[in-house]
Amino acid sequence: MNKSRWDEIIAVSARLFREKGYRATTMDDIACELNVTKPALYYYIKTKHDLLYAICKSAIERLMEGMKSIMAEQDDIEEQLRRLISWHVNMFSERGDVITVYLAEESELPEEERGFIRSQSRDYEALYRQLLERGIEEGRFRDLDVPMVVRAISGMCNWLFAWYRQDGASTADEIAEIFFDLMMKGCISR
């Protein structure tokens, strides 16, 4: 089975799932965009869910990869957080379709197939919590409600799926910098 063809199918599916939603996108839509007939898709996949699963897997794995390498190659806790936010935000410019579909449609996956995706998400959050806890221990961060702050930060970043545009006024790096600055220093003047 042709590897680049598979990548193409995933890319097209992700784009259409993002534009129209998973349920609203038909196999005919995807096939048409690939200039083949619907049954040709079934030469590459078993079910429609396989497409969604592959997309979600790719998104969460890429998030994880980035987090792991940032935590490995950088000691300074504040710099780690900066790069983490930057990585997260940059996902929307570099893999916009994939991460958007992951965030918006993951719940459409049948229960059996969600296990791996879910566990990866939990690992991702756990690493985030570790980072904040280390920051508090080191005295760099104040005494925070760690799980809640992780949800705040990842919520702020995840919500990009609802408004981020490649051609928007700010680049991903600019957005990331503003978010990081806000999370570090807050709104209050002093």
Place this chain on the structure above:
Amino acid sequence: MNKSRWDEIIAVSARLFREKGYRATTMDDIACELNVTKPALYYYIKTKHDLLYAICKSAIERLMEGMKSIMAEQDDIEEQLRRLISWHVNMFSERGDVITVYLAEESELPEEERGFIRSQSRDYEALYRQLLERGIEEGRFRDLDVPMVVRAISGMCNWLFAWYRQDGASTADEIAEIFFDLMMKGCISR
């Protein structure tokens, strides 16, 4: 037409749309939950979209109401922001189904019906920006990228739709207080 019956239909629809998704919920599902047959629903509504529209409208109108009355009855800018975040977060405990469906499924509305909802959302964001700008003018907030900070705050709050549970460890008020504190003072110790 019976008003309380209508409310009941909206409440049941919102709950099912939240649990299973808009597309995945059938009119039979809704009717069954109401102990009637499907055509009985069509005595009250014209199309399935009407249900989604009513839910989204109810959510955004309630958000707006709250914002307007908070801005009217409170002068202190910091206190306004505190109450705004609290109002937003409390929507998830008081109208969890409605606001979750609004956030997750608004995009399923056909283009013609989205106009009003969209314009309300824009007004909501515009008021938020005004608030922050006033805070900066008054010297209470530092010099912020206002549109981006609004997206950060509303993203943080909106993302509750993905994780908030009525029976979770923290109450809505507790969550709101942590979010507000984080947005005001940031993570850094000083």
Place this chain on the structure above:
DNA sequence: TCGTGTTTACTTAACGTTCAGTAGGTATAA
């Protein structure tokens, strides 16, 4: 280099189910 079998990458045609919406009727209460 020719012939034969196999694999790849599709096609046409259809099946079976799901589901929004409808036609037309009925029971009850005012």
Place this chain on the structure above:
DNA sequence: TTATACCTACTGAACGTTAAGTAAACACGA
């Protein structure tokens, strides 16, 4: 007798998936 609030039974279209077939490329022994 009229309006309200349903019901049974159905239609028609959409859509995931499959069956069965094929054209072209490739592998390989004679």
